[in-house]
Amino acid sequence: MLFLDEPTTGLDAQSRRETWELIRELKQQGTTVLLTTHYLEEAEQLADRLAIMHAGRIATSGRVADVVAERPSRMSFELPRDHFLGDVPPLAPLGVSSYEETGGTVRLETTDLQRTATALLVWARDRGVELRGLDARSATLEEAFMEIAKGLDSEEAR
Known part of the structure; x- marks a missing residue:
């Protein structure tokens, strides 16, 4: 050891x-x-395996993939000027937990990245829509750590 x-x-x-x-x-x-x-x-x-400690306590532990998988994944893309967010398939059934559109760029958080990405890509293919700037990624360990620390800090403040 x-x-x-x-x-x-x-x-x-x-x-x-x-x-x-x-x-x-x-x-x-x-x-x-x-x-x-x-x-x-x-x-x-x-x-x-890892353990994340906060204030001298183990806040979470497990395989890296499992700790990260507990956090939402992200997708972003630009819709063509002649398309709107309402044109894409309904997002909630695809695992999307939150979304925003700013200046034609759509940003999603999803609990099921593969299902969300597949549905959006099939939709785009079937309609001949190019999703410029497409980016799909799982949460990082840093994001998981920050979320855990933020949650624990707010609990301690109560």
Whole structure:
């Protein structure tokens, strides 16, 4: 078992990546690595399981994918000038939890990114609509962390 406390603090990008590769090699050889870090990208890259602590307590734990999956994914795209948000398929049945349109750009949050993206892409294909600037992505560990911390801070303020 190897304990590492903030192993890449102060390292340049190349050295950080080399350290990550060394840690991955150690894990492949069967070494259990307990790593503390403030770099969420580092945790996302290296952790099989993680625990997020806040105010000395574990606020959440689990596989990185599971912690991130609890947060909404995002999609954004530009509608052509001759189309409106009301032209797209109904959003709620697609897992969309919130949306906004500003200047022709549509931004969605969804609990089911694959279903939402598939339905919108099929709609666009069938109508010959180009969704410029299409971007679809899952939440990041940083977003999950910020949401968890924000929620806990507001609980403590009560």
